Amino acid sequence: MDVLVCIKRVPDTGGAITLTDDGMGVDSRLLGHTVSPHEEAAVELAVQTAKATGGSATVLTVGTDDSIEQLRNAVALGCTSPVLVEVEPDRLGPADVAGMIADVVRRHEERGTSYGLVLLGNDAADTGDFQVGVRLAYELGRPVVTGVSRFEVDGEEVTARVESTDGTDVYRLPAPAVLTVMEGGVEPRYPSVPGRMKAKKAVVETVEPTHEPVGNGRVRLKLPPAPPTRVEILGEGASAAPAVVDLLEKLGVAR
Amino acid sequence: MSTRTALVLLEPTGGALSEVSAESLTFARHAAAEVHALVVGADASTLAEEAGRLGATVVHGAAATSGDAFSAYAPAAWAAAVVAAVEASGATLVLAAGTPRGNEVLAHVACRLGVAMAANVVQVDGDDGGSMVVSRQVLGGTALEEMRLTDRVALLTVAGHACEIEPAAAPAAAEVRPLDVALDPRDLVVRVVETVAGEPDASGALKSAKVVVGAGRGVGSADGFKEITDLADLLGGAVGVSRVVTSLGWRPHHEQVGQTGSRISPDVYIPCGISGAIQHWAGCSSAKTILAINTDAEAPMVTKAHYAVIGDLHEVVPAINEELRRRRG
Ligand SMILES: Cc1cc2nc3c(=O)[nH]c(=O)nc-3n(C[C@H](O)[C@H](O)[C@H](O)COP(=O)(O)OP(=O)(O)OC[C@H]3O[C@@H](n4cnc5c(N)ncnc54)[C@H](O)[C@@H]3O)c2cc1C
Numbered sequence: 368m369d370v371l372v373c374i375k376r377v378p379d380t381g382g383a384i385t386l387t388d389d390g391m392g393v394d395s396r397l398l399g400h401t402v403s404p405h406e407e408a409a410v411e412l413a414v415q416t417a418k419a420t421g422g423s424a425t426v427l428t429v430g431t432d433d434s435i436e437q438l439r440n441a442v443a444l445g446c447t448s449p450v451l452v453e454v455e456p457d458r459l460g461p462a463d464v465a466g467m468i469a470d471v472v473r474r475h476e477e478r479g480t481s482y483g484l485v486l487l488g489n490d491a492a493d494t495g496d497f498q499v500g501v502r503l504a505y506e507l508g509r510p511v512v513t514g515v516s517r518f519e520v521d522g523e524e525v526t527a528r529v530e531s532t533d534g535t536d537v538y539r540l541p542a543p544a545v546l547t548v549m550e551g552g553v554e555p556r557y558p559s560v561p562g563r564m565k566a567k568k569a570v571v572e573t574v575e576p577t578h579e580p581v582g583n584g585r586v587r588l589k590l591p592p593a594p595p596t597r598v599e600i601l602g603e604g605a606s607a608a609p610a611v612v613d614l615l616e617k618l619g620v621a622r
Numbered sequence: 623m624s625t626r627t628a629l630v631l632l633e634p635t636g637g638a639l640s641e642v643s644a645e646s647l648t649f650a651r652h653a654a655a656e657v658h659a660l661v662v663g664a665d666a667s668t669l670a671e672e673a674g675r676l677g678a679t680v681v682h683g684a685a686a687t688s689g690d691a692f693s694a695y696a697p698a699a700w701a702a703a704v705v706a707a708v709e710a711s712g713a714t715l716v717l718a719a720g721t722p723r724g725n726e727v728l729a730h731v732a733c734r735l736g737v738a739m740a741a742n743v744v745q746v747d748g749d750d751g752g753s754m755v756v757s758r759q760v761l762g763g764t765a766l767e768e769m770r771l772t773d774r775v776a777l778l779t780v781a782g783h784a785c786e787i788e789p790a791a792a793p794a795a796a797e798v799r800p801l802d803v804a805l806d807p808r809d810l811v812v813r814v815v816e817t818v819a820g821e822p823d824a825s826g827a828l829k830s831a832k833v834v835v836g837a838g839r840g841v842g843s844a845d846g847f848k849e850i851t852d853l854a855d856l857l858g859g860a861v862g863v864s865r866v867v868t869s870l871g872w873r874p875h876h877e878q879v880g881q882t883g884s885r886i887s888p889d890v891y892i893p894c895g896i897s898g899a900i901q902h903w904a905g906c907s908s909a910k911t912i913l914a915i916n917t918d919a920e921a922p923m924v925t926k927a928h929y930a931v932i933g934d935l936h937e938v939v940p941a942i943n944e945e946l947r948r949r950r951g
Contacts, residue, residue, distance in 0.1 A: 381899040404882045495760050497741040501729035510812045513726045534819040550882050551875035586768035596925050604933035605941035612945045620833045620890050
């Protein structure tokens with residue numbers, strides 16, 4: 368089965384973040400970039416599925432040409448034929464991104480590649496819209512399950528598993544389908560040396576967006592006020608233990 | 623004052639109103655003039671009193687026009703029920719909890735109505751009846767986005783703890799109205815066919831624990847967890863870990879705390895050897911008291927904590943365990 372996996376370049380913000388002067392985005396000039404853990408899991412599942420079914424795992428992103436770094440990383444992990452829908456992503460809304468991915472799926476179908484599965488992350492690490500996968504499914508008229516941590520493909524039938532508060536919910540649906548992936552079901556692999564070599568040489572297919580974006584309704588971003596430092600140091604090293612236990616007793620948790 | 627009618631999709635658990643649904647109802651009351659609720663796949667009449675206490679005047683109970691289509695969760699069918707309830711109630715604002723199912727169903731509703739949806743909203747900043755501006759969590763909760771919703775129906779999911787649950791000033795049992803929903807066979811293609819209880823939400827104990835002992839890269843190896851689990855056991859608590867720990871395979875993913883793990887709100891959180899990256903903080907910031915153990919006095923986890931011990935966790939944690947055992951005799 369041929370699989371398309373969609374990823375997004377996001378700032379790797381471990382510490383405090385700074386906004387751009389106009390408040391419309393994150394100032395990422397001094398930050399590294401990465402993809403969400405959900406998308407790392409989606410890439411792993413795409414590569415495993417392609418291998419198990421004798422198909423391919425194509426990787427796609429919607430973004431500026433900086434995102435080629437993330438496409439190449441996915442190729443190093445086993446994806447092929449990277450696709451970049453080249454557009455400034457900050458002003459796009461989830462419906463725009465879904466529409467642009469759908470156009471690529473349709474164009475590749477005309478060229479003879481029909482994706483049995485399209486995988487995305489459950490939610491992007493930056494915009495957190497929780498809807499691109501569902502919108503894509505409606506664009507393509509395909510069934511969709513969100514928050515999938517593992518799935519199996521048997522011919523044209525997909526069995527998808529979603530962790531919930533009651534246990535694991537099992538869905539059985541026909542391909543072609545769309546799944547959004549939640550990290551935790553598989554361990555993403557590390558790139559191999561031949562993988563890295565392949566990634567360097569991979570030719571990126573760059574496509575123009577086909578329609579005017581409707582946008583995302585963003586008025587501005589704002590940062591919640593930083594909480595004041597309030598820390599009380601109980602001590603250093605092992606000698607702090609009595610003070611710690613005094614505190615735990617005071618809080619009523621050291622029975 | 624808003625003149626909108628709001629419709630709240632409830633997510634009952636075991637026949638009762640869940641905490642997140644109670645929050646959604648409270649949130650809706652602040653954002654609308656009138657609040658209706660919708661129950662799918664459960665008995666609306668048993669929830670009417672509780673929904674009424676929280677300000678709902680009507681509870682719509684969805685029933686499929688043919689068969690027992692709502693007996694198992696099917697996101698598209700649930701969305702069809704929401705659309706039917708929007709028509710029946712005249713709602714121009716639809717809310718659900720910012721849970722996996724709340725976000726999933728409203729995303730389907732957004733596609734069916736052809737409107738925008740705002741996920742994980744924490745407050746309504748303004749509303750002139752046609753256009754509404756909301757603040758919602760982005761970047762794992764470290765920033766807020768003000769987003770304008772201008773469609774004929776505004777859709778939003780409510781972030782956890784966005785408001786305190788609060789009963790209505792003049793509570794009354796809500797009127798129960800049956801709602802017929804005509805389903806297309808395609809709405810049932812994606813449906814839960816089985817729920818495997820096997821490992822019943824392994825993260826459940828972590829999410830409900832009063833004490834959580836956190837462990838990060840500072841633990842050093844999978845073998846280094848003995849003292850951490852001992853401390854958790856001594857305090858009757860659970861172990862929660864950083865993503866570094868799960869991606870190195872030291873502990874299972876269901877123990878991960880953070881943006882892509884569990885969100886916890888224990889009375890006491892004791893992060894050991896965790897730097898306090900924003901994605902981790904997103905999952906533990908609701909802890910009432912945080913006691914950090916770290917070699918680095920400048921680590922964000924230390925500066926954001928209420929209390930800290932500066933030192934090597936491999937010395938500090940065993941000493942605390944020893945002291946706890948000693949005092950217990
Ligand atoms: C989109 C996205 C989502 C993410 N989601 C999550 C998530 O859900 N949860 C999560 O945790 N992370 C998440 N991360 C990763 C996050 O950014 C950090 O990389 C991670 O939390 C760091 O883990 P850590 O604190 O264990 O490791 P480090 O950041 O390496 O910190 C180790 C800490 O241990 C201290 N230390 C070292 N040795 C000792 C010792 N002997 N005794 C005491 N202290 C010691 C150090 O001083 C340091 O503070 C996510 C990242 C991205 C980009």
